[in-house]
Amino acid sequence: MAKYFDVHPDNPQPRALRQVTDIIRAGGLIVYPTDSCFALGCRVGNKEGIDRIREIRRLDSHHHFTLVCKDFAQLGQFVHISNALFRxxxxxxxxxxxxxxxATKEVPRRLLHPRKQTVGVRIPDHVVTQALLTELGEPLLSSTLLLPEETEAMTQGWEIKERLDHVVDAVVDAGECGAVPTTVIDFSQDQPEILRRGAGDPSRFE
Known part of the structure; x- marks a missing residue:
């Protein structure tokens, strides 16, 4: 049965954040809000957590997992960014x-795209996510919470708690969340390729 944390969207309670990060460090899988939609998250080295995400979302081996990072300094530990791309x-x-x-050698092999040796990274603009990452002190391995055969993400924490109660360990709710996933841009080749048009404006990369 998943623990349910109702946190303030602007001033998340430190005690609740500590309890959530304790669950993550103990090998748990959580659902948490971001600036796009709810996401599944666990520690980067949590093999069982990765398997559980694959099972919940029915993902194949070519799915790009995402390392959700607190800031650019943390992001830079896990991916190679050329000077041209940096800005x-x-x-x-x-x-x-x-x-x-x-990906750099800091990323476990099981997280890499098997052919490209790439990984997804992002820095969310969300108060609760940033507070959670600060408390955890490391990135969250994440995947958008989009269930198989559903076209839209769930936006209510209580609904997620009801539907995923026996397959996740905690649900963090900070009020209604968006239903549109991130915009995904592949920078692994010479020219950027927009793989998914989502919440972020893709025109700046076209």
Missing amino acids: SIKAATPGSYTFILP
Whole structure:
């Protein structure tokens, strides 16, 4: 049965954040709000957590997982960013974008795209997510909470608690969340490719 945390959207309670991060550090899988929509999250090295995300979303081996980072310094530990890309990515963060980039050796092999050796990264513009990442002190391995055969993400924490009560360990609710996933841009080739048009304005990368 998932624990339910009702947190303030502008001033999340420190005690609740500590309890959530304790669950994450103990190997738990959580649902949490972002600036695009709710996401599933666990520790980067949590193999069981990754398997649970794959099962919940029915993902294949080519799915790009995302490392949700607190800031650009943390993001830079996990992906290679050329000088040419640095400025355009920095200008779009924090925000509702996921960037696909070549991974560094800090990223576990099981998280990489098997052929491209890439991983998704992003820095969300969301008070609760940022507070959670600060308390945790490391990125969250994440995937958009979009259930199989559904076209829209759930926007209410109580609904997620009801539907996923026995497959996740905690639900963090900070009020109604968006239903549009991030815009995904693949920077692993010479030219940027927009893989998904979502909450972030894609025109700056076209």
